[in-house]
Amino acid sequence: MNWTLALPETLLAVAGLVLLLVGVVPKRDMTFPVTMGTLGALLVGAVLVVATPDGMAFGNQFISDSFARFAKVLILLGAASGLMLALDWNERQGIARFEFPVLVLFSTIGMLVMVSASDLITLYVGLELLSLSLYVIAAFDRDNSRSAEAGLKYFVLGALASGLYLYGASLTYGFSGSTNFAAIGSAVSTTEGVSLGLVVGVTFVVAALAFKISAVPFHMWTPDVYEGAPTPVTAFFASAPKVAAVSLLVRVLADPFADLAEQWQGVIWLASMGSMLLGSFAAIRQQNIKRLMAYSSIGHIGYALMGLAVATDTGLRGVMLYMAIYLVMNAGVFAVLVSMRRQGKTLERVEDLAGLGRTDPGMAAAMTVFMFSMAGIPPLAGFFSKLYVFLAAVQEGFWVLATVGVLTSVVGAYYYLRIIKVMYFDSPAGALDPRPAAVSMVLAGAGLFNVLFFLFPAPVVAAAAAAVAALAG
């Protein structure tokens, strides 16, 4: 048994338990040391992830390949940036408790397990570890009714999704005779014709995962939870778990269910189309910037799914590249959102950014970069993420999807421009409170990545391609 393949997960789990003790035992507030410890653990985890060789472990239930490594690095990055944004915010809100970083850490372990799953049961264990941690941190601001509501909503709908998943997984087990991906894969490819039970099973599994990535028509929870949850929690929700769930969806569909592509392609096609349309049109009228970002994230998932609907290597590469760039853009945008605070009061409306171009030129410039990048305007990174999925769509003749995609990106550009307009064209509404150094670091890092990506796009693209190559093999 090759347990060393799961070394990063093991280390993070041990670290989580230790940090829990560190938080509980001393009499004084340990939030800061625990957060730093978590960040350190994530960093060490990332190093270990990169160093992990290929292979299977735990009776073929756990796989380590370049795909998992790519996704894991992104997840760790997303979790780390989420923590950096939360540290100061929680303190100022008076909700700084050491449980927060520990919960983030546990959810991260869940995500790492998810993307390394090569068995429906491993997948479920990872998914639940993630979800349970997320339910708690959505309601982390427990005296705030909106946060509590967000947590409850997320829990009820998340539980429903878990139920869907289990139902789909049991059907798959019943009709293929195994929960192991490889075994399911060979069962699918050897069966003559496609058994209806298996198709229903796949559909349920896809529906459950579509819930996690908030693809249309399973998106309803997203705006409410994004709006209600504390801002850094929203930042975390929108980054690492999205990457994990998308990677998972890619792995499940492209590995065991690859031979059922004709069946699930249509489902993904519809989800992609619906998400792009809803994400662009519904965001136009939003006044709350967190809600706006919720719809924007639905739209972005639509673009990413376009690559999955195409279901070729190029398409899947597009998906992974999209998620990588999306993660960075998103971290940058939320770094701005957590800085939106005036005289100690948090702000969430789009108008609250008015005149930021005068009061805080640096942050306004960074936000402008993120907005243009999200709108997919070259030479910023967001353009390349869209370019690669459109490329795949055109290559396989998905003309309708590609055309709808480019047209909705124009609609999307409208509301991204609106934010720039508020920042630069409107008169200032007063300066924001000074932002902490950690937030500035995230802001600067994400901004530079977006601006300079066009100089050296090849390595990131190659990494995504290598990740996807592992799936096909």
Next chain:
Amino acid sequence: MNAAGFPLLSLLTFLPLAGVVAILCVRGDEATVASNARWTALWTSLIVFVLSLILWFQFDASVVEPQFVEQMNWLPDFGVNYHMGVDGISVLFVLLSTLLTPICILASWEAVQTRVREYMIAFLVLETMMVGMFCALDLIIFYVFFEGVLIPMFLIIGIWGGQRRVYAAFKFFLYTLLGSVLMLLAILALWYNAGSTDIAVLMQKAVPSSWQYWMFLAFFASFAVKVPMWPVHTWLPDAHVEAPTAGSVILAGVLLKMGGYGFLRFSIPLFPEASQFFAPMMFALSVVAVIYTSMVAFAQQDMKKLIAYSSVAHMGVVTVGLFTFNQQGISGAIFTMLAHGVVSGALFLCVGVVYDRLHTREIARYGGVAKVMPAYALVFMLFTMASVALPGTANFPGEFLVITGAWRSNGWVALGTGMGMILGAAYMLWLYRRVVFSRITRDEVRGLLDLSPRELAIFAPLIVLTLWMGIYPSSFTHVWEASVAALIERHEAALAVPRVAGL
């Protein structure tokens, strides 16, 4: 000839960004930052202009192939290379861009007093995008620069513009983006067809006839908005009126050329059959543009709007010329684009001069300016005459060649285009008469000061160019003659193949 190994084009393209970095490093109070930003931007753009002169002197007009070529791996798995080079068609557009940028910066010296640092950064970024776009020899690289222009231009109109600037900026951005994204799909389809987006490779690989029509329309969506052609020109008057003077100059001088350049560089060589097929449509839209927008120009009360509509008319002449597919027509179209870049840029500067003084662009608020601003009246007259294509000024050779070319392909088109010139003379002279001549009726006009030395310095190069282009046009036409001849030859060869195959 070619200074091999020295990346002149990359230097021209990215040097303005070095200026941006320098401006970002400036610290101090607002006045210091503003003055440093102005000087840094001016010097950067002047150095770029001087370097671009080397490009012109070193350029060998007898060579058809791109010169000063640079090639580098960029997106290897996608087959996209960073491929830059200029040929006879693009080299002068590079010069036009590098010439107009310092002029614009100088023109904004006093007019722009708020957020000077951001303003100068926007202009330098804009220069990078413009130069890069004209040098790009790969469609994806071209697209990156082509779209990248939107970012600084959106901010320039939106932040430093007039009263309805928000509306104008959004309209400009979304109109152009909508056209461009369709072109992006067509670019990807081209890549799928040929396995590369390198223009040289694409030229070798004919696009199947059945695709050509769709792809021509997709490129058309992008370039027609940019040119702009009737009926998708409506963003232009708004953008021009609301943009600050320098923004209008760049918009009219360079950005509109991106459409015409795109037709010539991509649509016609890549889709020869479709170009031939759609030529009547292009003629019809162009002639409508020439006559209709000339008549609309008559009704304008706002000087900038009037000149904006005249731009649409002039660009109509350009698109007529491009789709005649003969040496005179295309040569004339290129000449008209360059001349229009200089002349309409200068006209917007003329408007800017009086706008800076009275803060109104309404024609009726002026009158009798000649009495108090004689030098200005002279300069304005020169550019008015150039705009109506008086022989001896910049616009004449171009428009004459276009009409000659059009005559060879369709007499009615030539007639329509000629009508436009007559109407153009009428509204421009009328504008000139109302602003410059007639009696002074308003006290505020009486107090106007004539051109300052800075303003004279701005106009001087444009005056020289306008006369030079009018008096000795062949010093410009010879630059692109070989390239255009090769393009036409290729076009005819491409058309001959299917005909033979059809027999």
